[in-house]
Amino acid sequence: MILIWALGINGEGSSVVVSEFISALFAHPQLRPLTIVCSRRSTLSERVYSLQSFPKHQNSRLIRLIFLPKFFRSYPIHFALKLFLPVQFFYRAVITFDDFPFFLAKKQLLYFHQPNLIFNIALIWRIKRLAFKLLLNRNIVIYFQTNHIRKAFFSNFHFPFIASICFLHKI
Amino acid sequence: MIFLFYPASFLPHKNHEFLLNENFKNLCNYYSIIIQITIKEDEFLTFPPSSHLNNIKRNSRNTILEYMKDATALLFLSSFESLGLPLIEAALLDKPVICPDLDYSRELLGDSAYYFDLNNFDHSFGMIIRNFLADYSSSLQRNAILMPPVVNIDDTIERFFNVLGV
Numbered sequence: 001m002i003l004i005w006a007l008g009i010n011g012e013g014s015s016v017v018v019s020e021f022i023s024a025l026f027a028h029p030q031l032r033p034l035t036i037v038c039s040r041r042s043t044l045s046e047r048v049y050s051l052q053s054f055p056k057h058q059n060s061r062l063i064r065l066i067f068l069p070k071f072f073r074s075y076p077i078h079f080a081l082k083l084f085l086p087v088q089f090f091y092r093a094v095i096t097f098d099d100f101p102f103f104l105a106k107k108q109l110l111y112f113h114q115p116n117l118i119f120n121i122a123l124i125w126r127i128k129r130l131a132f133k134l135l136l137n138r139n140i141v142i143y144f145q146t147n148h149i150r151k152a153f154f155s156n157f158h159f160p161f162i163a164s165i166c167f168l169h170k171i
Numbered sequence: 172m173i174f175l176f177y178p179a180s181f182l183p184h185k186n187h188e189f190l191l192n193e194n195f196k197n198l199c200n201y202y203s204i205i206i207q208i209t210i211k212e213d214e215f216l217t218f219p220p221s222s223h224l225n226n227i228k229r230n231s232r233n234t235i236l237e238y239m240k241d242a243t244a245l246l247f248l249s250s251f252e253s254l255g256l257p258l259i260e261a262a263l264l265d266k267p268v269i270c271p272d273l274d275y276s277r278e279l280l281g282d283s284a285y286y287f288d289l290n291n292f293d294h295s296f297g298m299i300i301r302n303f304l305a306d307y308s309s310s311l312q313r314n315a316i317l318m319p320p321v322v323n324i325d326d327t328i329e330r331f332f333n334v335l336g337v
Contacts, residue, residue, distance in 0.1 A: 002337055012180055013256040016232055024324040032337065093335035107335045112253065119251040120184065141334050145254045148274035165334060168319050169327040171256065 001033045003091040007068060008078055008098030010042040014113055018097045019047035020171050026053040026063070035064045035091070039073045079131050099128070103135045110142045118152045133157065141165060173204045173304070175269065176242035178235050178257050179249065181210040186248040186289070190224060194293050199223035202304060206246060207238060236260060244269055244303065247276070250289060255279060269303060279319065 004025070006018045022036060038045050045067055048054060071077065082100040093107040099114045116125050117132055136159055144150040144166040154160070179185040189195060190206055199206065200223060207225050208215075215226040227238060239245060245261035247270035258279050261268050270276045272286035285303045288295040322330070 002332075002335075012178075012229070013254070016256060020324055021328070024328055028325065028328060032332070093332075093337045095331055095335070107337070109331050109335055115251045115253045116184070122183075143331070146275065146278050148278045149253045152274075165330070167322050167327075167330075168254075169322045170324055171259070 001035060001091050003087060003094045004034055004036040004097070005094060005102070006036070006038050006044060006097040007081075008073055008100070009038065009044040010073060012043060014097070015043040015047050017111075017113065017171055018044055019051065021097075022048055023051050023053065026051065026056070031062050033062050035066060037066045037068065039070055040067045041070045042073065075128060075131075079135075082135055100132055101135050101137070101140050103137060106139055108140045110140050112142050112144055112149070112153065115149065115152075118149070118156050136162065138162070145169070173202060173244075173307070174207055174242045175204060175244055175246040176207045176239050177246040177248065178209045178239070179247070180229075181214040184250045186250060189248055189292055189296075191218065191221065192293065195296065196221065196223055198297055198300060202300065204300075207242065209235065236264070239266060240264055242266065243307065244285075247271070248289075249275075251275065258284075267303065267307070269299060 004022070009015055009018050025031070025034060025036075038048060048065070072081070078098070079100060083103050085102060086104050087094055087102050088104055088106040091105075093109075094102055094105045095109045095111065096102060097111045099117060101110045102108055117129055136157070138161055140162060142153070142162060142164045144153065144164060145168055147166055150164060150166045177190075179187075181187055187208065187210070190208070198204070204223060205225050206223055207227055209227055209229055212226070212228055218224065230238075239257070239260060244267040245257055247255065247257060247268065249255065250271070251273070252275040255275050258268055258270065258276060262280065268276075268280060268284040270280070270284050270286065271289040273289065276284060276286070285299045287299040
């Protein structure tokens with residue numbers, strides 16, 4: 001079972017990207033068992049509900065869709081989940097689309113698309129940056145869409161041991 | 172009438188305040204430019220009344236793409252982006268792009284956009300808008316936008332699964 005975690009996704013651009021992924025996963029010819037986690041009343045959930053293939057997969061055995069209440073999107077709760085949720089006991093691998101990685105995942109791909117974590121100097125983002133640093137670990141592979149963000153990430157976070165991949169994909 | 176389309180949420184790094192700059196307003200009025208923005212209605216109410224701004228509110232992606240198709244060019248003001256999705260969408264629609272000269276825009280659009288200096292907005296934006304309008308009125312095309320190689324979404328999923336060994 002693979003976990004697709006998009007609980008914190010609520011922005012316009014990120015919701016477009018993640019809903020395109022979910023749509024492609026629904027249509028994937030060799031579908032693997034998946035659990036997809038989003039939050040209710042988010043831009044992403046609206047997009048997922050409106051996917052043509054959504055009703056077919058709503059009660060599917062292969063795909064489990066979980067919509068958690070909106071308050072789970074709040075950063076402190078979100079951070080606590082990422083720090084303590086022992087996902088490695090339930091899932092072989094995790095693809096994380098929102099800002100923070102899971103601390104306890106054995107195999108995890110983090111889709112990094114939050115430039116505020118690198119560039120924003122506001123206090124709240126400094127705190128989030130600290131939380132992000134605490135959660136980073138050697139089991140993560142980070143995916144970047146563009147080279148400039150990969151460079152900026154590594155020059156800001158100084159974690160050379162973290163593996164990364166970078167290519168632009170169609171949306 | 173010239174329509175510049177700026178699809179972005181109302182966030183500090185999207186620099187909507189530049190649209191309220193007096194020089195910018197005068198420039199828009201002089202050249203009959205309307206800026207179409209996509210922010211929430213209550214956010215737009217915080218703006219002073221401005222004849223050069225038209226808020227089409229937040230809309231579905233298809234509607235946004237329709238507006239982009241109909242616009243004269245894409246305007247983008249963001250200070251930073253991980254990708255800058257509207258830049259790609261505009262490139263795919265073959266729309267001219269007016270954006271800051273920053274790493275994120277250079278990586279996607281190379282030399283094919285109309286770049287201005289975000290730190291010297293007043294001066295450089297006026298200059299670039301005049302260049303754009305000169306090209307537009309003489310139907311001159313900038314360099315074709317050459318996007319970096321793009322992987323389709325199914326292959327992207329496969330790559331992700333391969334990386335994870337599942």
